Amino acid sequence: MKRLLAGVVAGLLLIPHGVALGAELDELLEESRSASYSAEQLISCATPDGVRDALIELQQRAGEVRYFGKSKSTTEVWSGYGGWVVQSDGSVIDSANVDGEEVLPAEEPRYQVEEAGQALYLGRRADTYVLRDGELARAELIVDRATGVIMSVVTFDDEGGVYCERTFVSYNPNVPEWPVVESDPDSEALVASSESTLPEELAGFTRLDVYVDDDGLDFGYYSDGFFSFAVFESDVEIVLDGGVVYRVDGGSYAREFTPGQVTYTWPISNGGMALIGDL
Known part of the structure; x- marks a missing residue:
């Protein structure tokens, strides 16, 4: 996933x-x-x-x-x-x-x-x-x-x-007609968690919800009241095909703009992190 x-x-x-x-x-x-x-x-x-x-x-x-x-x-x-x-x-x-x-x-x-x-x-x-x-x-x-x-x-x-x-x-304005799709029995459930390494406040944005998956990886949702972004942790490094890599203080992160959103990714010791938002 x-x-x-x-x-x-x-x-x-x-x-x-x-x-x-x-x-x-x-x-x-x-x-x-x-x-x-x-x-x-x-x-x-x-x-x-x-x-x-x-x-x-x-x-x-x-x-x-x-x-x-x-x-x-x-x-x-x-x-x-x-x-x-x-x-x-x-x-x-x-x-x-x-x-x-x-x-x-x-x-x-x-x-x-x-x-x-x-x-x-x-x-x-x-x-x-x-x-x-x-x-x-x-x-x-x-x-x-x-x-x-x-x-x-x-x-x-x-x-x-x-x-x-x-x-x-x-x-x-009419109601769209959708085909019936059976749910995936193997889908992962992310459960709201009170324990997370993600900060409650970040650059003027408030953490509204934080979830943890079955591997213990974090997923957080932030908003300042209108604009929003999500931060999530992965057990593998996240590579952006079209991203630009920046190096700051001995570390590095990649940034990629797509229509309507921006994605930042950076490596951590046991995988990768990503921030995706309409910033």
């Missing part, structure tokens, strides 16, 4: 879930998560290593999201409340179940939601919201008025420039 986990986590991070936010933003995200629809999404990010873009198909139903790359690959990543599944050519090749802990609402949410007017998006009435960290705009959301689905997310860097755009280029 560990060798596939990096690709699986990518699916988990495309749409934040289980994050404690301010009331308005929490309601917007919850309504979007509960809707059913199909869409094509264009992702384009201006990263330090150049522009990264992709066109993906996604389908959502009852809180579960299925992602399909617009390429010749037939591998599909499914994520939703409670776990994920990797399927290739109609067969489950890996999966995991997560038993998480409830996250309590933050007393003072970091981000504030500002209404920014009405919009017409893909021929549908919508509303625009700006997410602010103090005076700094960090994201702009366009929300379909009839269904509550977030159809466009634009995130900004610390200087106010556009960093990443995730926009629907097609949208079908």
Whole structure:
């Protein structure tokens, strides 16, 4: 499972879930998560290593999201409340179940939601919201008025420039029809754990959940209230095919930007570590 986990986590991070936010933003995200629809999404990010873009198909139903790359690959990543599944050519090749802990609402949410007017998006009435960290705009959301689905997310860097755009280029509000897939009897269960070597706070991000698999390896999920990342441990060194290697203070780490996310990996004495997020 560990060798596939990096690709699986990518699916988990495309749409934040289980994050404690301010009331308005929490309601917007919850309504979007509960809707059913199909869409094509264009992702384009201006990263330090150049522009990264992709066109993906996604389908959502009852809180579960299925992602399909617009390429010749037939591998599909499914994520939703409670776990994920990797399927290739109609067969489950890996999966995991997560038993998480409830996250309590933050007393003072970091981000504030500002209404920014009405919009017409893909021929549908919508509303625009700006997410602010103090005076700094960090994201702009366009929300379909009839269904509550977030159809466009634009995130900004610390200087106010556009960093990443995730926009629907097609949208079908009907409930998608999915084939029945039998669960994998050998799937691993990750159980919420109170014992972990991962810190509770990391660079302004709070550890919301931490899990441990049957080999005792850590998996942690962090958020600052909107942006998020996962950190996990592997019993083998994690190699990025297209990553750039950096050397700092006698150690090394690799970094790779892909559309909508960044991955960092580094070796440890008994394997490897990885951080994957929408940073």
